[in-house]
Amino acid sequence: QKRVTILGVPFLHATKEETVDVLTRRIEENKQTQVVTANPEIVMLGRQSASYMELLKRSQVVTPDGIGVVLASRWIGQPLPERVAGYELLHALMVQANTYRWKYVLVGASPESCAGAAEKLKEQYPHACCSGHFDGYFSQEEEKQILEHIRRERPHLLFVALGAPRQEEWIARHMPELPVNLAMGVGGSLDVISG
Ligand code: UDP
Numbered sequence: 001q002k003r004v005t006i007l008g009v010p011f012l013h014a015t016k017e018e019t020v021d022v023l024t025r026r027i028e029e030n031k032q033t034q035v036v037t038a039n040p041e042i043v044m045l046g047r048q049s050a051s052y053m054e055l056l057k058r059s060q061v062v063t064p065d066g067i068g069v070v071l072a073s074r075w076i077g078q079p080l081p082e083r084v085a086g087y088e089l090l091h092a093l094m095v096q097a098n099t100y101r102w103k104y105v106l107v108g109a110s111p112e113s114c115a116g117a118a119e120k121l122k123e124q125y126p127h128a129c130c131s132g133h134f135d136g137y138f139s140q141e142e143e144k145q146i147l148e149h150i151r152r153e154r155p156h157l158l159f160v161a162l163g164a165p166r167q168e169e170w171i172a173r174h175m176p177e178l179p180v181n182l183a184m185g186v187g188g189s190l191d192v193i194s195g
Pocket residue numbers: 108109110113135136137161162163164186187188189190191
């Protein structure tokens with residue numbers, strides 16, 4: 001799959017639909033994928049921190065979350081087809097989860113937002129299976145329990161709303177020991193979904 005590197009960050013050259021296809025195939029092939037929907041803020045975080053840049057380079061799929069990134073790709077003569085934003089990708093993956101009856105877990109946001117988002121997603125995607133939701137204000141002890149729960153449940157999808165860069169770092173730190181196919185930081189999306 002073609003990539004376009006902007007300020008050191010390798011973006012997947014794909015439309016939203018193609019991105020969903022790539023991710024669905026990787027899930028079916030039982031591959032592990034960390035997805036970063038990188039807006040200009042995330043690109044700049046990568047410029048400021050070598051370890052975060054390493055994380056972005058190691059992530060299997062990085063999408064252009066914002067017109068700024070798409071414009072930058074045009075300026076360097078390697079245009080990315082379109083914006084692939086986190087909120088939209090979350091919903092597009094939930095459509096797949098509903099079709100293929102995937103399991104998903106939510107981690108992050110306030111207790112109200114997290115529970116509210118779980119309720120809304122259960123209503124909207126009734127055939128997808130929510131196998132747990134945990135707010136983002138957890139102690140170390142609670143974090144252990146969250147990780148243990150994920151290990152037991154083996155969800156296809158893990159959505160993490162702790163804000164950038166923390167959500168990407170949390171995923172990168174724990175994903176190698178977690179039986180999840182795809183993990184993605186979703187920023188404020190759970191707040192938006194819960195309404
Ligand atoms: N958050 C959290 N735990 C924290 C800090 C933040 O769960 O310790 C949540 C916060 O409630 C919000 C999300 O992380 O739901 C971050 O949203 P924000 O809009 O700041 O992220 P962005 O979209 O800008 O990356």
